[in-house]
Amino acid sequence: MAKALVLGGATGLLGQALVRVLSHRGWQVETLGRCDGNLQDMNFLQQRLEQAEADVVFNTIAWTQVDDAEDHPEEALLINRTLPDALARLLRSIGSGLLVHYGTDFVFGGNSGRALAETDTPCPASVYGKTKLAGEQAVLHELPDRSLVLRTAWLFGPGRRNFVQTILDACRRRDVISVVHDQNGSPTYTLDLALWSARLAEAGQTGLWHAANSGRASWCELACEAVALAGSPCRVEPIPGSAWPQKARRPAFSVLNCDKLAQFLGETPRPWPQALRDYLFREGGAQC
Ligand SMILES: NC(=O)c1ccc[n+]([C@@H]2O[C@H](COP(=O)([O-])OP(=O)(O)OC[C@H]3O[C@@H](n4cnc5c(N)ncnc54)[C@H](OP(=O)(O)O)[C@@H]3O)[C@@H](O)[C@H]2O)c1
Incomplete structure (x- = not known):
């Protein structure tokens, strides 16, 4: 039986999905x-890594408060x-x-x-x-033969507050x-990402993947879909990013090309609206 150590597995949005999958x-x-x-x-970390004797260490820990990070x-x-x-x-x-x-x-900025x-050149804003870019580069540099970096985006799923839940x-x-x-991205279901992570790890894949x-x-389209699926009469009004000032600059367009992952899986990752339905109806995301 393979052994995993999941950092952030008890409380994080993705960490909890990984533990489950x-x-x-x-x-x-x-x-x-x-x-x-x-x-x-470092002594504590080393001791815990040695004790765990994990085949795979999944690190989901991150400072994810994008605006707070500016301060x-x-x-x-x-x-x-x-x-x-x-x-x-x-x-x-x-x-x-x-x-x-x-x-x-x-x-991407x-x-x-x-x-x-x-293969596209990052340019964080x-x-x-x-x-986060410095972190992925450090991992790939320090452990080139035994590291797998998965760039993901716009996560929603059970277990912790996320954009969809905030909207509902x-x-x-x-x-x-x-x-x-006027900001576009790739909404992603944590349970799908956890499954791809497991399959890539089981196959011993390394390197950088989207x-x-x-x-x-x-964001508006994602909100509209969630609100419609939840059957809410609330109206979702589109506004430009300039009308919603935030401390950190966000990319206007950061949609990820996941062809490499699709090739590995043998199929294109399912569309986000289908995954959103699973979250809302199977996982009770609409009731949160
Ligand atoms: N959420 C997204 O939309 C999104 C999009 C793209 C990429 N990602 C990446 O995906 C990964 C997982 O994100 P996520 O949304 O699952 O994150 P999350 O729900 O915010 O969880 C972050 C985890 O990091 C822990 N953590 C935060 N600050 C810490 C600190 N100072 N010391 C120790 N632990 C700390 C949290 O612990 P506590 O519960 O104790 O706070 C939690 O377990 C991250 O690498 C993130 O950058 C996320």
Whole structure:
């Protein structure tokens, strides 16, 4: 039986999905998070990695508060770069174990108007994007033969607050909500991403991969679909990003090209609206 150590597995949006999917596939799963000890303490981290004897370490821990990161660049760097860098170095010295780490579409900053592939040059516009890029580069550099970096985007799923849930909560309180229409990305279901992660890890894949559901959406389109599926009478009004000022700059177009993943899976990842239905109707996402 394969052994996994999932950092962030007890509390994170993706971490919880990974624990569930890996356990379901027969993996022996342990989690590690800040409630277990100080993850900045190298001795503690080394001890836990050695004890776990994991075939695969999945790191879902990240500073994911995109706007807060602008005010806390040092702290964001510690979590988004220093921690994955340390994990890669420690696993290299231990001499075994694959490290699966997660990146973000926010490493892209522009408005290319076409889906972005692993070979496209990143150009992050925010502290979050810059620190996440530094983290993925550190992992691939320190552990080139035993690391897998999956860049993903716009996650929704059970277990923790996410954009879809925020929208549906707002619809219960208001008749009209305003949502940005001029930022486009790749909405992705955590349980799908967890399944692709497991399959890639089981096959011993390494390197940089884009991993998202297929199709693209603006935040407004994603909100409209969720509101319609939930049967809410709330009206969703499209607004430009300029009318919703946020501290961090977001890419206008960060849709991910996942052809490499599709080739590995032997099929295109299912479209996000189909995954959203599963989340809302099978996982009770509409009731959150
Ligand atoms: N969410 C998205 O839309 C999205 C999009 C693209 C990429 N990603 C990437 O996907 C991965 C998973 O994201 P997610 O949405 O699952 O994240 P999440 O739900 O925000 O979970 C983050 C995890 O990191 C832990 N964490 C945060 N700060 C920490 C600290 N200072 N010390 C120790 N642990 C800390 C959290 O622990 P606590 O529960 O204790 O806070 C939690 O377990 C990340 O690499 C993220 O950058 C996410």
